[in-house]
Amino acid sequence: MPYELITFQVSGQLFGIDIMAVREIRAWSPVTRLPHVPKYVAGVVNLRGAVLPVLDLSVRLGWDAMEATPRNPIIVAEHEGQSRGLIVHGVNDIVSIDEDTIQQPDAAAQDGISHFLKGVAPMEEDMVMVLDLQKLMMDEEMDIAA
Template identity: 55%
Template sequence: MSRQLITFELGEQSLGVDIMAIREIRAWSPATPLPNVPAHVRGVVNLRGVVLPVLDLSMRLGWGLTDPSARHVIIVVRIGDQLQGVIVDAVNDIVTIREEHMQPLPDVGSNEASGFLEGLATVDDRMILVLDLEKLTTEIKTSASLAEAA
């Protein structure tokens, strides 16, 4: 069995997320900050009348704060019954991965970022870190509730 991933860049890394979770890809627009939310929640944006929490993926993975510019994009993903925005540097392409080509993460000790990954996939000569969206947003569900109230 195979699955399709949208791949994107975050710094020097190639990451991927299941294409079925993607709702849209939109240009960067500044987020309205919210008080008392984790540092990786950049705020909310208005998506055609829907308040959309925006997550700084680099910060969430422990790779540092993103300084968004016009070249950045927001990937809108559905996680459970809620839409979330994820800031990335650039979207690359769609790749098809066969399940048997997914590699488990090597055991390299305690690493916060590895807790958000489903596995690794090799496409041509590049390694793609495959995100587990459910794990990525576990902590921010409370923040998303705050965003809905805003």
């Protein structure tokens, strides 16, 4: 069964999320920092009158923070009624993969990020790491920012 993903780059790695969870892709806008939130919460932005928490996806995955610039898009994703902005290095494409090709990642080989993955799927000459939005967005501390 086909599974459509939007693919993007974070710290030189190729990731994807279910296209049905993506509400929009917006240009970078400066975030307002908040006190007492996890380090991966870059801040919040105004999204048509609503406060949108914005995550530095690189930090959320356990890597170094990215120095966001106007070239960094923000992917607005929604899961179970909760919207979050995801700062990424760049958006690549919308791709269709066969759901049967998604394989469980080797926990040791994924630099500690396997907890956030639904799996890994081959895509032409690359491998795309398919993110699990439920696990990515779950955090009681982050609800302070929402």
